[in-house]
Amino acid sequence: MLVIILWSPLINAKSINWIRLDFAPYYILEGQRQGQGRDELVIQLLQNMMPDYTFSNSTLPASRAIHELSNANKTNCMISLYKTTNRARYIQFSEQYSTIGLSPSIALRKDIIQALNLAPGQRVSLLKLLKEHKLTVGVSLNRSFGKKIDSVLATLPTEQLILRPGKDPLKSLTYMLLKKRLDLIIGYPSEHYHLQTLLENGNELAQLVISETDDITRGYVGCTKNAAGLALITEINKALAPLHDEPKYNEIMLKWLPNELKAQLNSHLR
Incomplete structure (x- = not known):
């Protein structure tokens, strides 16, 4: 029992639970294209960049996702979030963007x-x-x-x-x-x-x-604003920086765009 108590914080520190949504094409939870959603593919890339971490996930309706992410009694993370002043009160955001896409x-x-x-x-x-x-x-x-x-x-x-x-x-x-x-x-x-x-x-x-919008929008990783969430964001930031230079990352960002719009986003990718 003593060994379990001593090691359990270490295990938690090396785990990330991602909140995902039933919302295609960001997450595709069933059918022939299952697992091919943009955001879940980025999470897979992050897993490759963070081999010491165990990734898990919880699927929630969009209406509950931000509420659950803001619950300081738990520690969750979510990808591709907009930064807002109100959200920053409860959510620790990454400095590096996790997704980049075209505006509406x-x-x-x-x-x-x-x-x-x-x-x-x-x-x-x-x-x-x-x-x-x-x-x-x-x-x-x-x-x-x-x-x-x-x-x-x-x-x-x-x-x-x-x-x-x-x-x-x-x-x-x-x-x-x-x-x-x-x-x-x-x-x-x-x-x-x-x-x-x-x-x-x-x-x-x-x-x-x-024409009334910016060319692109960026989404960021958000983790629960507590000590564990801050530690996770620090490590996630380290993984995101080199991710933007990966050809596979660019491929994922372009995956769900029609041909007539790919060039517009491609000009903003590294």
């Missing part, structure tokens, strides 16, 4: 792109697109896309904005888009592309880049 984009049918005399992957003003052409836009209920996009959406009349609740609102909106019940959807490029590859008529869809 517009998904729409190719026939609409052609009618607007645009090309897939082209940069456009969301405000101008909606105001001049009176297009109907769909977004997931209670989801924020940053101040600039949110402010544009806030100016729309109710008949021009469709807010979709539910477990998988982006998928529902995509079905509506294909059935011509709305004109465009706001989401993240990798999410649009993942759905596009799953749907039988997904090749009817393409994406446009929104």
Whole structure:
């Protein structure tokens, strides 16, 4: 018993429990593509960089993830988080980014792109697109896309904005888009592309880049803000720095992007 007591802190210090979500294409928990999600593949790379650590995971709904991560009585970590002032009160963030991706984009049918005399992957003003052409836009209920996009959406009349609740609102909106019940959807490029590859008529869809956003967004590792979490973040930072130079890392970041958008992100990779 004495040996177990003496060694148990050491065991805990060499263990990381990752919170993961049932949220493709970041985590793919079942089907033929199981384990091929972007964030879970990055965790695998981190495991290779931290061979002295044992990795485990807990799958939680997105609504509980930040709450669980903030619980100082436990120590968990999570990948690809946005840093916010409020979150920093309860979560210790890495200095090095863990993921890098494109900002929110517009998904729409190719026939609409052609009618607007645009090309897939082209940069456009969301405000101008909606105001001049009176297009109907769909977004997931209670989801924020940053101040600039949110402010544009806030100016729309109710008949021009469709807010979709539910477990998988982006998928529902995509079905509506294909059935011509709305004109465009706001989401993240990798999410649009993942759905596009799953749907039988997904090749009817393409994406446009929104000019009201930054080119890229970076996600960071967050661990519970306690002594153990701070120690883990210190080691994770050491592993993340050289990870950005790995060809496999770049491959993972580009994995869930359509061809017309890969060049945009590739210019920001090492």
